[in-house]
Amino acid sequence: MPKAVYVHIPFCEQICHYCDFNKVFLKGQPVDEYLEACEREMNELVRRFPTKQIDTIYIGGGTPSALSALQLEKLLGDLVDVFQPKGEFTIELNPGNADEEKLSVIKDAGVNRLSIGVQAFQKDLLEKIGRTHEEKDIYETINNARKYGLDNISIDLMFGLPHQTLEMFAETLRKALELEVPHFSAYSLKIEEKTVFHQLFRKGKLQLPREDEEVAMYDLLIDTLTSNGFHQYEISNFGKVGFESKHNLTYWNNDEYYGIGAGAHGYVYGQRYANAGPIKKYITSVTETGLGMFDQHQVTEQEKIEEEMFLGLRKLEGVSISRFEERFGKSPMDIFAKEIEHLRLQGLLTVEGGRISLSRNGLFLANEVFEKFLL
Template sequence: MQWGVYIHIPFCRQKCFYCDFPSYAGQENLMEAYVEALCQQVRIQGLSYRQRWGRPATIYMGGGTPTALPRPLMARLLTVVGEIFGEGFDEFTVECNPGTVDADFFQVLRGGGVNRLSFGVQSFQDELLQRIGRIHSKDEAIVAVEGAQKAGFSNISVDLMYGLPGQRLSDLQASVVQVQALAVPHISIYGLQVEAGTVFGKLSEQGRLVLPTEEESEAMYDYMTTKLPQLGYERYEVSNFARRGWASRHNQSYWQDVPYLGLGAAAHSYLAGKRYAAVASIGDYIAGIEENGEVWSLEEEPTLEHAMEEFAFLALRTTTGLSRRVFAQKFQRNLDAVYGKVMAELAQKGLLQVDDEGCRLTEKGFKYGNLAFTEFILD
């Protein structure tokens, strides 16, 4: 049985100005108790799924900033993960903040079976990094990625952002030159989203956030989506580009309807067609594990319509797209009977390519993804 594990580490040194992820700064005093609770959840819940389904194919440790944990705590957590889930996973990724890693930390990760690192770099311009609240500099990012390579990691991803305040196309071009020089096999790109409750959200409400114009942001998007394939990074999902053979297996499993177990505060799980979410507060999570281990709640029970919509949304994020065969297998429904009209209309607008296999977004469809996704909502 193919399945994956997601482990959430909700600590960050400082909250980035755009970030609304479940992550907290200034709670270092809870790290030890949190890792203890997490190890407990791995030993009980993790073991129960391991016994049922065998070894997971992939593990992804994200956050937050996993590498904000002190080395001994990370080592302890990796030891328990190894004891319960085994070793030799197809992929075991840890998200890294370049401001929190060094050679010793990489050794701990390698010793714990980690074989892929994802660096949140976002930009290689110091001015931009400061403006978005990152804790690291351009040089620290370069040293971190090179340090990981020296430590023996070859499967490395770098995140870049576009549409940042004060960012010019030339900044992005310089960042791409830098990533290329680092020769990493995977790049993720994200356009800035201004979310309520973040520093940028507040500045925006006050009319004090100056962003690139829509045309400038669009030019940055166009540059990335054209330049990266020219450099040998094929797009395999809305935000993800990789050299052939280096696509993230864990991420792909999310879009392919593979079940996953989420461990830690705010972690989501997808098990037997149902979605669960753990309590987001670190304190509530620790208390819940200590009391009775119950930290999950069932998110809305999906109707058949919701399950089909969600399946379509996730599949359409990928360049492989939505398969007629897989859809029919999963829902015992013909894709055309459910989405035939929508597919024909979107194909007419040049947003969707439809053939015997199924359908997938065109380049234009990826660019205006929301237009297409909205149409896949069933009445």
């Protein structure tokens, strides 16, 4: 039964060079019609796949803060009406495009957590990755948010960027800590298809840090944040105690959630689904059927077992053996005995306290570890 809601807002005023999420330029798009479709989809999902209570809502993109204040008011009002949220309620913002009017709307609707796409502090680096904000916009957005009592703030950072050095990343971490926010998400750059960076990479025109430099940046990230009182609770996420992202934990705990909007993914009643990505196709689908789904898949028992392992291992606390047994009637130590022992001997996994989790070395080779649990 779904416990969370993800809403995708695919509109952007500027397309970042690394982004492969479903997005389009805002100008000329049928935004109001899109929001009406989202409202209809919300209601239809709840009708077909009822739930008892929604614990978290997350509005991502794209750039949700690219919406006007009136459009935000419409979207947030619909979410409150349909889902009656009582827990964590997050919206993504870009520095510089969430003015006080929008922040007032956000606060009044009951949003209680912000995720701000900072990525870096250096002007040249921001320009190289296609970001349009400046360092001053970061401080202004956070200061304005705090005026409205929006103190539960997470910021996104990136490392392994073109021309980024270890010293530059150290400066980014120092400035990020000075913001005194309670949560950080920090991701290494991945070159994804259909992005500007992918085109440049294919042409040999993208100067990236060496692998050992990227590893050093991740090492620095872990050491710097943990020594400053942040708890690393997932491969890329660090929070003060009590400020972990409850919504993202829904994914890593392999729990169900509604996905709303163009290109959104959801997991309801044992079924994973993906919505149509093109805006007009999504709107047409919702108009005709009430839902935006174009791909649906009933998850098999084997797939659920695999997902329980590789999603759970993203968390630093790892996979609970007792929870696994409750869900599947057997122990992961029996199903994956050879794999777990092999990875343990390699120093990539630990098994203690009723949990299977990545070691410090395992964090750096996580994808290789996850592959071992695909049956």
